[in-house]
Amino acid sequence: MGVCNTPLRLLTMIPQTGIGRFLFFLHIALIAAQWLLPLALLSALPDQIPVHFDVHGNPDRFVAKGGWDIWFGPIIGTIMGIFAVVLLRFPSAYNVPGKADIAALPPPQRARLHDLLRAMMLAIFVIVQAIFLSVTC
Numbered sequence: 001m002g003v004c005n006t007p008l009r010l011l012t013m014i015p016q017t018g019i020g021r022f023l024f025f026l027h028i029a030l031i032a033a034q035w036l037l038p039l040a041l042l043s044a045l046p047d048q049i050p051v052h053f054d055v056h057g058n059p060d061r062f063v064a065k066g067g068w069d070i071w072f073g074p075i076i077g078t079i080m081g082i083f084a085v086v087l088l089r090f091p092s093a094y095n096v097p098g099k100a101d102i103a104a105l106p107p108p109q110r111a112r113l114h115d116l117l118r119a120m121m122l123a124i125f126v127i128v129q130a131i132f133l134s135v136t137c
Contacts, residue, residue, distance in 0.1 A: 020115055023122035024088075030129035031081040034074040034136050045070075070136075077132040084125040091117045 042065070050059030051069055063069040087093070091114040096102070102113060 020119040020122060023119060023126055027081065027084065027122055027126050027129055030126065030133055031074075031078055034077045034129070034133050037133070038070050038074065038136060042070075073132050073136040077129055077136075080128060080132075081125070084121070087121065088118050091121075094121065 045065050047065050048062040049065060049070065050061070051063050052059065052061035054060045092099075092103070094117055096117065102110060105113065
């Protein structure tokens with residue numbers, strides 16, 4: 001019951017449906033890309049990187065190439081990704097209408113509904129990670 005089954009408990013966070021499994025690994029791949037792309041492109045970046053722009057599109061804030069600012073997006077994306085993976089473990093904690101009705105369903109139907117909820121949450125997190133990746137690059 002202790003430490004021996006911990007890896008098995010982590011595997012239960014991976015959705016069992018095809019689309020849920022695809023979205024889970026896409027989510028992980030987008031997080032990895034947020035780290036790998038800046039790392040791969042670091043040598044090609046200029047010494048001063050514009051990080052903020054005014055309403056006319058002119059840069060008004062710059063950071064040095066070696067600064068931590070270019071890693072801010074991947075750090076926040078990773079924290080959100082960890083939150084998403086932990087949240088997948090507890091689909092009954094999702095704020096959805098009719099929670100009492102869901103809890104009253106027979107276990108097979110409730111499990112299927114939880115899989116659908118996980119896939120929906122993963123789709124949202126994939127979109128958020130894609131936005132973070134587009135901001136990072």
